[in-house]
Amino acid sequence: MHKLFVHPLPVRVWHWINALGFVVMIATGIQIRYIGLIDLVSFKPAVEVHNAVGFVLIANFFGWFLFYLFSDKIRVYLPELSPAKHFAASFRQLKFYGYGIFKGQPNPHHVSVYHKFNALQSMTYQIVMLLLVPIQCFTGVLLWDVERFQSAITLAGGLRVVDTVHVLVFIFFAGFIFIHPYLASLGHTWSAHFKAMITGYEEVEDE
Numbered sequence: 001m002h003k004l005f006v007h008p009l010p011v012r013v014w015h016w017i018n019a020l021g022f023v024v025m026i027a028t029g030i031q032i033r034y035i036g037l038i039d040l041v042s043f044k045p046a047v048e049v050h051n052a053v054g055f056v057l058i059a060n061f062f063g064w065f066l067f068y069l070f071s072d073k074i075r076v077y078l079p080e081l082s083p084a085k086h087f088a089a090s091f092r093q094l095k096f097y098g099y100g101i102f103k104g105q106p107n108p109h110h111v112s113v114y115h116k117f118n119a120l121q122s123m124t125y126q127i128v129m130l131l132l133v134p135i136q137c138f139t140g141v142l143l144w145d146v147e148r149f150q151s152a153i154t155l156a157g158g159l160r161v162v163d164t165v166h167v168l169v170f171i172f173f174a175g176f177i178f179i180h181p182y183l184a185s186l187g188h189t190w191s192a193h194f195k196a197m198i199t200g201y202e203e204v205e206d207e
């Protein structure tokens with residue numbers, strides 16, 4: 001085993017603020033949407049916390065985006081342009097998660113500095129970070145002040161459409177917050193990837 005520096009400090013700071021923020025957003029979101037289902041706090045403080053943390057997460061997202069935009073590390077997010085290669089690698093990875101891992105087979109993905117994500121992570125993180133998080137931030141800001149953003153809401157299809165999109169993406173994230181840590185626990189030890197997201201160093205098998 002040797003150590004490889006894969007998560008730069010800005011990514012780690014962004015990630016843990018983001019993770020904590022999403023837990024708060026989901027809890028307060030449920031509180032706001034499904035009044036009476038959970039009553040940790042009353043409606044008004046839930047709205048205030050949801051709005052404030054939402055703006056922190058938007059600023060945090062721009063920190064993540066600008067870091068990758070102006071760093072050579074952006075290479076980890078560049079998609080595999082050959083569909084055949086991408087699907088073969090995704091299938092190999094699915095087979096590992098669904099079967100090989102239970103048989104003690106080695107992970108088919110080999111981490112390197114510019115190739116830290118396997119095919120499934122790569123696709124998921126691109127969709128999450130470049131599509132779903134921006135959609136959630138945008139619709140959230142529109143819903144934050146419906147009068148001020150009336151014309152943008154109309155352009156997007158009306159309040160019902162904006163609200164439905166926000167809730168559907170929320171439902172995705174409510175599932176993601178459980179599945180993502182589970183998949184992140186499938187390193188060579190359950191805590192290996194968590195430690196890597198704290199220290200920056202991933203432990204990698206010697207070739």
Ligand code: HEM
Pocket residue numbers: 007011015018019020022121125128129133177180181183184193194195197
């Ligand atoms: C309790 C919540 C969370 C935990 C415990 C957690 C854990 C982890 C761990 C251990 C990694 C490194 C291993 C890997 O690459 O898969 C990671 C990476 C990542 N996580 Fe999370 N996560 C959480 C929430 C989130 C949320 C809410 C998002 C997005 C909305 C997110 C997005 C990402 C992304 C994009 C990466 C790759 C970061 C990069 O290297 O650029 N995570 N997470």
